[in-house]
Amino acid sequence: MFLSQPVVFRALTERSIDEEGDAGLPCNAECRCSNETERGGLAMTRLDIHNSQTPALCQSCEIRHKGMCGALSSDELMTLSRHTRQVRHEAGAQLSSEDAPITSYANVMRGVVKLTKVLEDGRQQVVGLQFAPDFVGRIYGQTSDVSVEAASNVELCRVPRMALEQLVAENPKLERRLMEQTLRELDEARGWMVTLGRKTAAEKVASLLYLIATHIDPLGDKEGVAVTEFDLPLSRADIADFLGLTIETVSRQMTKLRTAGVISIIANRHIVVPDILRLKARCG
Amino acid sequence: MFLSQPVVFRALTERSIDEEGDAGLPCNAECRCSNETERGGLAMTRLDIHNSQTPALCQSCEIRHKGMCGALSSDELMTLSRHTRQVRHEAGAQLSSEDAPITSYANVMRGVVKLTKVLEDGRQQVVGLQFAPDFVGRIYGQTSDVSVEAASNVELCRVPRMALEQLVAENPKLERRLMEQTLRELDEARGWMVTLGRKTAAEKVASLLYLIATHIDPLGDKEGVAVTEFDLPLSRADIADFLGLTIETVSRQMTKLRTAGVISIIANRHIVVPDILRLKARCG
DNA sequence: CGCGAAATTGACAAGGGTCAATACCGGTGG
DNA sequence: CCACCGGTATTGACCCTTGTCAATTTCGCG
Numbered sequence: 001m002f003l004s005q006p007v008v009f010r011a012l013t014e015r016s017i018d019e020e021g022d023a024g025l026p027c028n029a030e031c032r033c034s035n036e037t038e039r040g041g042l043a044m045t046r047l048d049i050h051n052s053q054t055p056a057l058c059q060s061c062e063i064r065h066k067g068m069c070g071a072l073s074s075d076e077l078m079t080l081s082r083h084t085r086q087v088r089h090e091a092g093a094q095l096s097s098e099d100a101p102i103t104s105y106a107n108v109m110r111g112v113v114k115l116t117k118v119l120e121d122g123r124q125q126v127v128g129l130q131f132a133p134d135f136v137g138r139i140y141g142q143t144s145d146v147s148v149e150a151a152s153n154v155e156l157c158r159v160p161r162m163a164l165e166q167l168v169a170e171n172p173k174l175e176r177r178l179m180e181q182t183l184r185e186l187d188e189a190r191g192w193m194v195t196l197g198r199k200t201a202a203e204k205v206a207s208l209l210y211l212i213a214t215h216i217d218p219l220g221d222k223e224g225v226a227v228t229e230f231d232l233p234l235s236r237a238d239i240a241d242f243l244g245l246t247i248e249t250v251s252r253q254m255t256k257l258r259t260a261g262v263i264s265i266i267a268n269r270h271i272v273v274p275d276i277l278r279l280k281a282r283c284g
Numbered sequence: 285m286f287l288s289q290p291v292v293f294r295a296l297t298e299r300s301i302d303e304e305g306d307a308g309l310p311c312n313a314e315c316r317c318s319n320e321t322e323r324g325g326l327a328m329t330r331l332d333i334h335n336s337q338t339p340a341l342c343q344s345c346e347i348r349h350k351g352m353c354g355a356l357s358s359d360e361l362m363t364l365s366r367h368t369r370q371v372r373h374e375a376g377a378q379l380s381s382e383d384a385p386i387t388s389y390a391n392v393m394r395g396v397v398k399l400t401k402v403l404e405d406g407r408q409q410v411v412g413l414q415f416a417p418d419f420v421g422r423i424y425g426q427t428s429d430v431s432v433e434a435a436s437n438v439e440l441c442r443v444p445r446m447a448l449e450q451l452v453a454e455n456p457k458l459e460r461r462l463m464e465q466t467l468r469e470l471d472e473a474r475g476w477m478v479t480l481g482r483k484t485a486a487e488k489v490a491s492l493l494y495l496i497a498t499h500i501d502p503l504g505d506k507e508g509v510a511v512t513e514f515d516l517p518l519s520r521a522d523i524a525d526f527l528g529l530t531i532e533t534v535s536r537q538m539t540k541l542r543t544a545g546v547i548s549i550i551a552n553r554h555i556v557v558p559d560i561l562r563l564k565a566r567c568g
Numbered sequence: 569c570g571c572g573a574a575a576t577t578g579a580c581a582a583g584g585g586t587c588a589a590t591a592c593c594g595g596t597g598g
Numbered sequence: 599c600c601a602c603c604g605g606t607a608t609t610g611a612c613c614c615t616t617g618t619c620a621a622t623t624t625c626g627c628g
Contacts, residue, residue, distance in 0.1 A: 117474060119568055123482040127474035140464055145471055175459065180424055182466050187429055189473035190401060190411035196480035197528025198407040201616065236575060244481025246617055251576055268575060268625065284403055485584065520607060533584055535608055552593065552607060 055081035061157070062217075067107055067133030071177040076167065083163035089150040095136075096148040104160050105137035110217065111154030112233035115146040116241065126242035127192075128185065129234075131215045135181050139168070152233035195284075196244050203284035204243040205253040209263065209271065210279050226276040232269045257282070339365035345441070346501075351391055351417030355461040360451065367447035373434040379420075380432040388444050389421035394501065395438030396517035399430040400525065410526035411476075412469065413518075415499040419465050423452070436517035479568075480528050487568035488527040489537040493547065493555065494563050510560040516553045541566070 055078050058064050069077060086109065089095065096102070098117065108130050115128035127146060130136055136156070138144050168175050195207050212233065213226045232239075236247040243250065257263045262279055264272040273279050339362050342348050353361060370393065373379065380386070382401065392414050399412035411430060414420055420440070422428050452459050479491050496517065497510045516523075520531040527534065541547045546563055548556040557563050 115474070117478045119478065119482060121568075123478075123568075125478040125481045127477045138467065140460070140467060146474065172456070172459075175456075175463070176424070179459070179463050179466065182463065182470060183422065183424065186466060186470045186473060189470060189477060190399070190430065192477060193411045193473060193480055194401045194403065194407075194409040196477055197409045197525075198403060241481075247575075248577085248618080249616060252616090255576075284405070284407075530585060531607075532586080532609085536584090539608075 053078075057081045057084065057086070061086075061109065063107060063109055063133030063157075068135050068174065068177055068181070069107065069133075071173045072171070076171060076174075080159065080163065080167055083160055085158050086155060087158050088153065088155050091150055091152050091154075093150045094147065095150060095156075096144050098145065098147045099143050101142060102137060102144050102161060104158055105135065105139070105164050106156040106158045108132045108134045108136060109155040109157055112151040112216075113154055113156075114149050114151040114234070114238060114242075116149065117146055124241045125244065126238060128189065129211070129215075129242070132217045135178065139165070139178055151238060152231075199284045201243075201245055201249050202253050202256065203282060204245065205239070205250060206257065206262075206279055206282035207284070208239060208243060209257075209273070210276075210283055213271075213273055213276060213279070226273075228274070228276060229270070229272045232271055337362075341365045341368065341370070345370075345393065347391060347393055347417030347441075352419050352458065352461055352465070353391065353417075355457045356455070360455060360458075364443065364447065364451055367444055369442050370439060371442050372437065372439050375434055375436050375438075377434045378431065379434060379440075380428050382429065382431045383427050385426060386421060386428050386445055388442055389419065389423070389448050390440040390442045392416045392418045392420060393439040393441055396435040396500075397438055397440075398433050398435040398518070398522060398526075400433065401430055408525045409528065410522060412473065413495070413499075413526070416501045419462065423449070423462055435522060436515075483568045485527075485529055485533050486537050486540060487566065488529065489523070489534060490541065490546075490563055490566035491568070492523060492527060493541075493557070494560075494567055497555075497557055497560060497563070510557075512558070512560060513554075513556045516555055 054064070054074060058069070058077055058081055061069075063069065064077075069080075072080060087106075095106075095113070109132055111132075113130040113134075113136055114126050115130070116124055116126050118124050129151065136148060168178065195204055199207065210226075213228070213230060216227055216230050216233065234242070236250050239245075240247045240250045254263075254265060257279075258265050262273070262275075262282065264274070266272065338348070338358060342353070342361055342365055345353075347353065348361075353364075356364060371390075379390075379397070393416055395416075397414040397418075397420055398410050399414070400408055400410050402408050413435065420432060422430075452462065479488055483491065494510075497512070497514060500511055500514050500517065518526070520534050523529075524531045524534045538547075538549060541563075542549050546557070546559075546566060548558070550556065
């Protein structure tokens, strides 16, 4: 299952309950999933005649045309949506652990997912961050090799392994999409290798803030545009684990950026960037 | 072209001539390529009737059954081999530069290829090492994003972009192979993120030596088995650029490993590892 | 308001970087 | 065969950035 083992690492002292786990995930106001489509019954029969509508489940989905789903025709989306389920997880929830078998994949709809690796003695490194509409999960592999956690509160669209693999086998365009996402992740990983290996603490912190400013969902709008104000989806410990620093050093560098007027910090987590180019200039 | 621009970075003060560049690469003794197959003429006509022999070019190739080529049928290998060319490059030769358009791919047959990225101010980071039978080059991309250099003397099997992309389009198994290689590279990049972010200088050096011991071609034999004696395919500067250290620190850590009896260093480049597990134990 | 967790700040230590001197290797030419 | 030379690697002394440990403040939330 794409779900918590009771493994507990440092940054995971928080709660790790999630709203998954029972068959009939209740539909509250904030989660606008309409998952009657996956319960069989009336809605199901309508889907079986392969019309070209957008599935009810996907209609309100902000990433419907992006990421993996963008590669699918209406019919394919129909097929897929019969197996997907929109789920929410709280910050800190572990979605899958290192070496756990892979049983499902997911698309990030909202929030940030972090991928981490741990050394035997407990030293931890965040090796990837996924924003909407990224695909999460390692296809063609038996185990996942990284631990997957919700960095912030997240909403995911979960796909069982078999359903996705079948769809991929039938749809070269989808496979291609996933290949491209993998290549993008590879580029990003290599980009961070440069940051980890060759940048100073100050540049590292600036780089991460810049990454977040350019990737955090500007409410369903165009991607890649820097937002000038956002809530940090990561704790200082997460930031430290991502940048290969200690929380103290992160804190000091944040203060420096603040006193230099590059950012304002409101209540620890909320960041205002008056001039994104000044921030970018500090990325090395 | 998969070929040197006159761009010169730090570690590239060496010669950067290569034996490519003219149409009819002469066949010397060391390069056991038999590239009559790609010159048309007699051999060519025999290939066109799609029999199931192994192409002459590939017969002596040690990685014939490994890497990308392992996914091909005899016929496909025939088709491919009509476009490939085995080439040699000296250590330090630049094969492709960051942001250069991609015009060909290659398989590593012998030696080590390094992928690097550079910051504006010249700080350099090696972001990947490729050993035989790895595939080199970023498929589905316009530019390569990394600079590709021969770390040691290398022998490559070069494939023009168009030829490969056509073959990939027709052969899902091949596409799948490339996807798996990409995923492996992603895993490796993430593994090195941990090394760069969280390991000490001593652990970093040990980790790199261990990587090389387990990846350097044990003369065509089974992969993944650690070899106890090898020539370092990287200079101290390359090692430093890979590990995010300075050459001085690399040097000091190597001497520590030597005085601790974990390795012997013969003439700077030749390394003997009496007990690979002792080395592994120092990787953190 | 008050508690526990998270973040900041300070004093100090240490790992690794910087700069400079020296040693070593590999190739060339006498 | 040996001497020399340029590039590469090693070693040492010193310093700076970042880590460590501890005290304090701020935040989030009941």
